[in-house]
Amino acid sequence: MTEPTEQRVGQVMASLQALQQRVLQVQDGLARKEVTFSDQSGVVQATCDGTGNLTAIDIKAVALSYPERLGEQISEAVAGVWLRSDKLQAKAHERYLSELPNPRSFVSLLSGEGSGRDYLSLGDYGSPKIRDSVAEYEERRRATLGVVSSLASRTVRQEIGSNVGMLEISLDRSWIRVAIRPEVPKQVGLERLAAQFVTAVHQAEVNAASNVRMLLEVANGRGV
Structure with missing residues (x-):
């Protein structure tokens, strides 16, 4: 060089x-x-x-x-x-x-x-290796966009505490559904219920992120 x-x-x-x-x-x-x-x-x-x-x-x-x-x-x-x-x-x-x-x-x-x-024109690169790299990047970019566009319709479910209820979020976190058993608020108290809910959301987000990574790996040919 x-x-x-x-x-x-x-x-x-x-x-x-x-x-x-x-x-x-x-x-x-x-x-x-x-x-x-x-x-x-x-x-x-x-x-x-x-x-x-x-x-x-x-x-x-x-x-x-x-x-x-x-x-x-x-x-x-x-x-x-x-x-x-x-x-x-x-x-x-x-x-x-x-x-x-x-x-x-x-x-x-x-x-x-x-x-x-x-920089988007493949013909501008004289090296075949660079052209191949750019082409691979574009292919992975399209695959990634395909996954991203599907995240709103994919979900994860997570139990809240012990029989408190259930939550469901989309993988892009664009929406959430929460179901709380009617008898629970008085039984466990609102502060404890709130803390258990926040913990459940964090766990659901971890699971969602894991699912997204798996989808991206599969889309880009690196997963099973």
Whole structure:
């Protein structure tokens, strides 16, 4: 590798490292934010951080008078707080993306050309190895998009505590359904019920993430 080429590769690596650091800063900033949402009745309030991690559920005592509605109220509060968190993340990522350099600049650095070439055009790459790599990337990108588009219709179910109830979430976390046994709120208490629910959500999210990884591996030819 010639000295000018080594310098260009070094510049690209430095740029990528700076971008990686910026991603970590964005995620850290989101993790420090707090987002809340209450169901329409105001009985249940859900709290999460800016990354969508559910941190608390607050249930007012009036819920004991209408326990049969509690599952629906929790569902509404959690879905609402996740949606707010998603919007917050979208804004943060939009600001981050606006700071990204044009991908052509990386091609320009590596090729030594001032103007750069269309990085999406396979014909622009003289090396068959590079063309094959780009083609493989595009194939995996399409497979990944296919998986992502199906996540809203795929679900995981998780028991809440011990016979407290059941929750179901989509793999993209775009919706949640919660069923609470009517006799449970008075038996276990609202604070304990809320804590068990948050724990169940975290476990469901772990299972959902595992399912997503498996689907992506299969789609990209790396799974069984």
